[in-house]
Amino acid sequence: MKLLKDILFGVGLSAVSGDTNIMVNQIHFDSRKVEMDDVFVAVRGTITDGHQYIQKAVDAGAKAVVCEEFPELLVNGVTYLRVSDSNTALAIIAANFFDNPSKNLKLIGVTGTNGKTTVTTLLYQLFKNAGYKVGLLSTIKVLVDEKEYKATHTTPDVLTINQHLANMNSNGVEFCFMEVSSHGIHQKRSEGLQFAGAIFTNLSHDHLDYHKTFAEYRDTKKKLFDDLPKSAxxxxxxDDKNGKVMLQNTKAKKYSYALKSYAxxxxxxxxxxxxxxLLKVEDNELWSKLIGDFNAYNILAxxxxxxxxxxxxxxxxxxxxxxxxxxxxxxxFISKEKITAIVxxxxxxDALKNVLITINALRTGNENVITVVGCGGDRDKSKRPVMGHIASEMSNQxxxxxxxxxxxxxxxxxxxxxAGVEPQNVRKVLSIENRKQxxxxxCKLALANDxxxxxxxxxxxxxxTNGKRVDFDDFKEVKEALASLNK
Known part of the structure; x- marks a missing residue:
């Protein structure tokens, strides 16, 4: 258990009702997880408002409540703490609760539209192969040295982040590489963390369903750099025009990388x-198994x-x-029929265009490029016609x-x-709702070397689909479909 006033260190309190000199058990922002002597932080989410569940948390045994507005009923024996921003308060409380684990290792944040997972994962691999104990917080997985944990978000909630970092402390991890999404920054999930460095990969059209404007999306990413300490x-x-923007207000030591510009x-x-x-990095040649201009940027980062x-x-x-x-x-992989399948x-x-540019640069011109692509639901709708245009313009099918x-x-x-397909490309497009089909x-349309x-x-x-997840692996599906051509 922790002393409440200790885990409130650094939190801006505008009002307090009750005693802060009490012992508390766990921190929760989900009222369903609250048990006896826990702290409940009422967070205003995109779907629900945690303030609606304060009484439920108290009934479950919450000993303290952090909120932006006091409820009408203040229960005796419960400490209520008013703050201006519950998300920020939660981040600071979470870091304090786990003894500020980010300060005990070198935490490197990676942000940008594309490349975050590749850069963080490969940095993990590189430092691991160099003999260090390393941590990874990515879209694909969470790794504490060699132990793997399931990843649920690009940037997990602040309690989960600090719990993983504390676990890394216990296991002697020296470096941790972490994806930092715009959603995570905006929702203060990276607050309260001490970053030793931050990397910006690029910025292009994405998440405008959430951020509304490109400027807001860019400035959200920029906050990661604005908040860096001088020691970072x-x-x-x-080469991305937004790179200079990221550096405008940072106190950290500035570095740049590029394929085209002075850096x-x-x-x-x-x-x-x-x-x-084959790359020339500074004055040395380097062969990498990673393909494409976008990966050349990742390698350089x-x-x-x-x-x-x-x-x-x-x-x-x-x-x-x-x-x-x-x-x-x-x-x-390349099938027995000499068909190359890429997932x-x-x-x-931007990512789709980069991949197709890479494919078209590698082909001899005699092969057909067949692109299977869709767009996620409940996400930025404005990119759908753009992706339709790119896929139809840059593919044979x-x-x-x-x-x-x-x-x-x-x-x-x-x-x-x-709607984004140009008239001259309509003949090149098929629409098949079932992804497996x-x-x-x-695979049936593809010929040798395609x-x-x-x-x-x-x-x-x-x-x-509609809140249900069914098993579906693109790599497995395309491999099985090509294998079945032999039967």
């Missing part, structure tokens, strides 16, 4: 193949981060050359299908993608 570093992709860390692509690419954190340059290059592709990120998480217009329709009609989502159709891209879901092994 800020590393940005300066602190530079690289050049010398050769591209399907099994990798990894190299720069490792250099800033003190690893020896030639050792970094050796370690990068050994790195394997991240699940669902340009993950490919990629590309779920934004595009098949529009379901992604994770969630509560939306798959038919409506596909129709909104079709769409993948099977792509390339199939299945985009949008990547590492995900489920499909979500």
């Amino acid at each position: 570093f800020a590393l940005v992709n300066i 602190d860390f530079r690289a050049q692509i010398l050769e591209k193949q399907f099994n990798g690419q 990894i190299y720069a981060t490792a250099d800033i954190l003190g690893l020896e340059k030639m050792e970094i290059l050796r370690l990068i050359s050994e790195l394997e592709t991240v699940d669902g990120r340009f993950q490919y 990629d998480y590309a779920h934004t217009p 595009a098949i529009f299908t379901s992604d994770n329709p969630r509560t939306e009609s798959p038919t409506t989502i596909i129709e909104e993608m079709e 769409a993948i099977k159709t792509a 390339i199939i891209l299945v985009a949008g879901k990547g590492h995900e092994t489920y499909q979500e």
Whole structure:
């Protein structure tokens, strides 16, 4: 148990009713999890308002309540604490409760529209292979040294984050690489954490259903850099015009990386193949198994981060050359019929375009590119016609299908993608609502040396419809569909 006044250190309190010199058990923002002597933090969410459940939490045994507005009924023996922002208060309380674990390791945050998972995962691999104990907080998984935990969000809630970081402290972890999403920043899930550095990959069209404007989306990302201490570093992709914006108000030491512009860390692509690419990083050549310009940026971000954190340059290059592709990120295989199948998480217009640019740069011109793609439901609708346009314009054949329709009609989502198709490309588009059938159709259409891209879901092994998740793995589906061609 913890002393309430100790875990309130740094929280701006506007009013207190009751005693703060009491022992409390656990912290919760979900009233259903509250038990005797716990603290309940009433958070205003996007769907529900925790203030509606204060009495329920008290009835369950809450000894203290943190809220933005006191309820009409104040129960004797319960301490009520009023704050201006419950999300911020929760973040600080969570960090205090777990003894501020981020201060006891080097926590590196990675933000941007695309590349977060690849950069964090490969940094984890690199530092692990260099002999360090390392942690990872990513979309795909959470790793505490070598022990894996299930990931549920790009950026978990602050209690979960601090719990994982405290676990890392107990296991002697020295470095932790963490994806930091715009949702996570906006909802204060990264507040109360002490970052040793932050990396900006790029910024493009995404999450405008949540942030409403691109400027708001950009400025939310920027807050990660604004809040960095002087002791930290800020590393940005300066080829992206938003890179300079990220650095405007940061107190951290500034670094940049680029393929095209003058920067602190530079690289050049010398050769591209399907099994990798040859890069010139600073004055040294490097062969990487990761393919495409977008991965050249990811590799350079990894190299720069490792250099800033003190690893020896030639050792970094050796370690990068050994790195394997991240699940669902340009993950490919070649079938017996010489058909290349690629599965990629590309779920934004920019990511889809980058993958197709990479594919088209590697092909000889005699192969057909068949793209299977959908758009998620209950998400930014404005990107649907754009993705429809890109897939139909840059492929020989595009098949529009379901992604994770969630509560939306798959038919409506596909129709909104079709709206972006230019008249001259209409003949190249098929719409097949069932994703399994769409993948099977792509495999049946493919001839020897053709390339199939299945985009949008990547590492995900489920499909979500009306609140239900069913098993669905793009990589497994396309592999089985191509194997069945022999039968």
